[in-house]
Amino acid sequence: MKTQLLDGRQLGKALTDRIRQELELAGIKPGLAVVLVGDNEASKLYVGSKQKKAQELGMRSFLHRLPADISEDELLGEIEMLSGRDDVHGILVQLPLPSHMDPYRVQQHIPPAKDVDGLNPFNQGALVLGRPTLVPCTPLGILYLLSAYGIPLEGKHAVIVGRSAIVGKPMALLLLEMNASVSVCHSKTKDLGLHTIQADIVVAAVGRPGLIQKTQIKEGATVVDVGQNRLETGRLVGDADLDGLMGHAGFLTPIPGGVGPMTVALLMWNTLLAFLLQEKPKAVRLPMLEGIHERLFGHLNLPLVP
Numbered sequence: 001m002k003t004q005l006l007d008g009r010q011l012g013k014a015l016t017d018r019i020r021q022e023l024e025l026a027g028i029k030p031g032l033a034v035v036l037v038g039d040n041e042a043s044k045l046y047v048g049s050k051q052k053k054a055q056e057l058g059m060r061s062f063l064h065r066l067p068a069d070i071s072e073d074e075l076l077g078e079i080e081m082l083s084g085r086d087d088v089h090g091i092l093v094q095l096p097l098p099s100h101m102d103p104y105r106v107q108q109h110i111p112p113a114k115d116v117d118g119l120n121p122f123n124q125g126a127l128v129l130g131r132p133t134l135v136p137c138t139p140l141g142i143l144y145l146l147s148a149y150g151i152p153l154e155g156k157h158a159v160i161v162g163r164s165a166i167v168g169k170p171m172a173l174l175l176l177e178m179n180a181s182v183s184v185c186h187s188k189t190k191d192l193g194l195h196t197i198q199a200d201i202v203v204a205a206v207g208r209p210g211l212i213q214k215t216q217i218k219e220g221a222t223v224v225d226v227g228q229n230r231l232e233t234g235r236l237v238g239d240a241d242l243d244g245l246m247g248h249a250g251f252l253t254p255i256p257g258g259v260g261p262m263t264v265a266l267l268m269w270n271t272l273l274a275f276l277l278q279e280k281p282k283a284v285r286l287p288m289l290e291g292i293h294e295r296l297f298g299h300l301n302l303p304l305v306p
């Protein structure tokens with residue numbers, strides 16, 4: 001069987017090129033503020049690529065670096081300050097946070113309309129209720145990728161491995177929105193392979209290299225590998241045995257160049273959407289909101305906020 005790789009790098013670039021053109025045409029400059037607490041090396045890299053992309057697209061990009069020993073209340077104060085700024089349309093607090101902070105409390109402080117990571121309880125609730133607006137970027141990027149490659153979702157069986165609020169759960173909800181039948185597995189699931197072997201689509205979001213093997217995947221199935229694991233050799237690998245799956249899976253995301261670039265691209269989309277949601281009351285460019293959404297996401301059947 002020939003395996004087709006899902007090229008997130010190329011698709012992410014096509015989407016961000018489109019966003020850059022829209023911003024230029026409309027003469028608007030959405031602002032994205034990224035808050036980084038502490039010195040986590042991986043977080044610094046992620047934050048750097050998000051900032052770089054925002055700048056490339058002509059957005060305003062602000063980085064707020066805070067020491068790891070800052071108190072939770074001080075972080076909340078920083079978020080409140082950013083929330084009140086007119087030039088900041090999207091706020092993203094890079095995870096993970098130091099262990100003395102409660103991520104739920106922190107996400108709750110980001111106003112829903114500026115919550116470009118889609119982790120505020122309001123936005124997560126809107127997704128549960130079938131009215132997604134600002135949705136976590138990684139699952140939204142995966143949905144965009146599957147859709148762009150014409151992979152059918154309706155009536156298909158999707159198995160999600162991992163149930164985090166930022167990947168697994170919203171992924172399951174988005175696929176439900178697309179009329180797939182969804183199973184969610186996690187660390188307490190007994191015999192993971194028994195579930196994944198039945199799936200037309202497997203999304204692995206765990207953080208364990210080699211967890212998903214060829215023997216656990218139906219021939220011709222789609223495997224989306226979200227995991228990002230840095231081996232001692234320095235090589236970046238996912239959760240699935242990609243070499244073993246070549247020639248067995250129907251579609252497969254590579255690492256690097258699969259899900260990662262889609263996450264960054266959809267963060268840019270969410271920042272644009274946040275801008276439009278906030279500027280909407282000023283009504284200068286209201287038709288653009290629906291126009292852009294329709295052109296970029298109409299086929300995904302994702303409604304905008306009413």
Ligand code: NDP
Nearest residue numbers: 138162163164167186187205206207226227228259260263
């Ligand atoms: P979390 O640690 O929050 O969640 C991991 C999930 O995996 C949990 O639900 C856990 O179950 C489950 N799990 C752990 N061990 C097993 C196992 N043996 N079998 C089945 N399930 C298991 O991670 P995230 O969701 O934040 O991230 C997951 C991976 O995706 C990481 O490698 C991360 O780096 C990567 N990532 C990549 C992104 C990208 O853009 N490419 C973006 C975001 C994340 P339980 O709930 O029971 O503990």
